[in-house]
Amino acid sequence: MTKLSRRALGLSAAGIAIGFQWGVTLAQPARPVPPMIRANPRLQAWVRIAPDGRITVLTGRVELGQGVLTAMRQIAADELDVAPDSLTLISGDTAETADEGVTAGSQSIKFGGEALGVACADVRATLIGVAATAWGVPAAGLSVADGVITGSGQRMTYAEAAGRVSLTRAVDGTVARKPVARQTVIGTSLPRTDLPAKVFGQQVFIHDMRPDGMVFGAVARPPGYAARLESLDMAWAKSLPGVIEVVRDGSFVGVIARREEQANDAARQISRTARWRDGAALFAGRDVFDHLLNQPALNTTIHRTEGAAPAVARTHRAEYRRGFQAHASIGASCALAVWQGDAVTVWSHAQGPFPLRGDMARGLRVPLDRVHVIHAQGSGCYGHNGADDVALDAALLARAVPGRTVRVHWTHEEEMAWEPWSSAMVVRMQAGLAADGALGAWSHDVWSFPHSTRPGGATGCNLRSAWYLESPVEAPPATDLPLPNGAAARNAVPIYAVPNQAVTTHFHSAMPVRTSALRTLGGYFNALVAEMFIDECAALAGRDPVAYRLAHLTDPRLAAVLRRAVELSGWTPSPVTAKPIAGEMVGMGVGLSKYKNSDAHVAVVARVAVQTATGEVRVLGLWAATEAGRAVNPDGITNQIEGGMVQSTSWTLMEEGRWNANRMVSDDYDAYPIIPFTKVPPIQSVVIDRPDLPSLGVGEGSQAPTGAAIANAIHAATGRRVAEVPFTPARVKAALG
């Protein structure tokens, strides 16, 4: 037991030198300072209390439709002992909030929520300390309800207490958060705070912002990624209906018009009419898998373990492929920008307002402090789509009309053709099985383009239009992300206990088709194929897929979700064997994953029907069990997990981008269909709450195991494996032979 004596931080700044002993006896040593607090130590960047007692909490995380602002409100309300709806919330503003980088990778609650919780706990402890000192009583005897401190027959509001102390100081990152047993808001399914505005059509989306005098911008895109502008009749362009200004800087051409449809029409006409010089054909006309496997790549073994294993009786090898996949947001990317003098204010739905600011400054060639980025909600992005790029477009165009706000709202075709796609990938796997089927060796080789080319580097500019300027600001060299979380190799390290493991990346930093983050990065495909592969090993060993997995699992949390999902589905697994082809073949399969090898534990069981005459796969049902430590908002988790299952069903069965010599051409929902209502399977899912364990990232937890469960159900139904995602009817039919 340690008695904690703490200096009264900042008290003298308020003019009242109060020193007090904290009467708090801690049962455990001070906890480590959360990394987001270390990076953003100013308390004012997390919590502010106005003289009238109104509390503002701030988060560098942004709402993407995942409900994170509701969860943040829960965390802050619980730690401060105030009602959730009494809080004002500010998120993702480069002039106000903490710099929390990018809202991505299922990290908001785990890191951002923890930091906000600690900052709020610090404020609560400080204000209780003020009351304790004023009343001459131990702080331990005081309590707070709805922002009023009471004890020993007295009361003091947070506003009064805050008036006697300065909260303009560093966060004490070692303050303990409220014990789980005393949490009353965390752990409940508080309804999403942003949904009422969305169902009543109130202004909440960036697309709905209409500042006075706003005009509309649009970019005239080249015919292909490598094309450059040779000539354009600027006078003609400026004479197009509604056009106020035409901006040309090198091969970047855009218009500003009075009306949105006029801007779009003018941009289309300019694209068609201008003279462009074509560049080299994409992939030199070859297949992308040929390119990935045969063009020079950076080959690195990034993970290796060696251990004693029984003699290898049998070796299994397999290769899997996946084409390009898109974010395919329902609302295309949008941004507003206005210049005042040499400074620009930008409203953006990008995932990282601070990283965007840095790349904007370099792309616009202005100092960092001349760019102010404010987050406003967009349509779901599911990763690095056009949200960042369109912000630079808006700023480049708005520079031509100082003082006027320009809104640029890409068209859907523009988004599909010009956003970063998720990389095509190839994985080759090899395993050594002992005579009894036990896995002794496991290797996973992945060929891929980059999965993270977001803004936020130290140099260059990862915003598309900067590359087309007269003096281009090029992208920094693309890199892969290291383990443990990885990018191309995310989830390539097996979750199973195998003595000898190797993971090797074959990384292509040069991207004929620009690629970047789609939800899970490489994780969806790596975990999907690893789960296909272990099913194939189980079949070779003559074991059922569940028993075989359990025999290789040492992580009890993974075993628990696996058992729970199987139980929920009512499935009695049996070894997968080859069968004679019948008209309709039905089967069940499972997929298991620990996202990033560090976050949500998710098991999914799928039941599918395969029409062998056509190769069509129909998912008849999906069952999931999720465990991600302490569930901050159980319904929020369910929504993310189930939504991810639907999205993954779409990726796995339907989605693949096509290209021509110049660019991606799957640029509308006919050419790149996404799952419709009639193909969405019935879903049952359970969340296992573990209040005794820290909250883990959950937003991307279900995509890989869902895809794997579908793949393995096809395998179980037919005895055949389909090795290329998506499992289109043609591929399934070909696999059936």
Next chain:
Amino acid sequence: MLRLQVNGHVAEVDVAPDTPLIYILRNDLSLNGAKLGCARGQCGACTVLVDGLAVRSCQLRVGDAVAPAAVTTLEGLGTPERPHPLQTAFLQEQAAQCGYCTSGMIMHAAALIAGKPSVTEAEVIEGMDNNLCRCGTQPRVVRAVLRAARQGV
């Protein structure tokens, strides 16, 4: 000048008659409800009611929607004070993630379930098939639409 009747109000707009209605609703009348999605009639985010029928406002020329035709957007369907049963049901079921498709879902469903309190789940799924959601909230949307239908619309 074209005269439109939107959410019970008459508005005059000075635009070419072949302008898609979505741009008038959003940019001239400052209505947020109808969302611009694919602009090709494929996603349904821009759905509004025209004389009670669900119509994609990106595909409807404003000249074909003039008064006396009655255009209803999400704002005209209900308000926080007097919500339409679908708006209440979408909140009860938390039937959204990003919410960008939500307006189109609600407007399409409003026409789908009008006067059909015993509409079946299969009919709802079939009837909503051309409205796209990328977040994967379709199961919740179906529950919300059925819940609203049962209350009678």
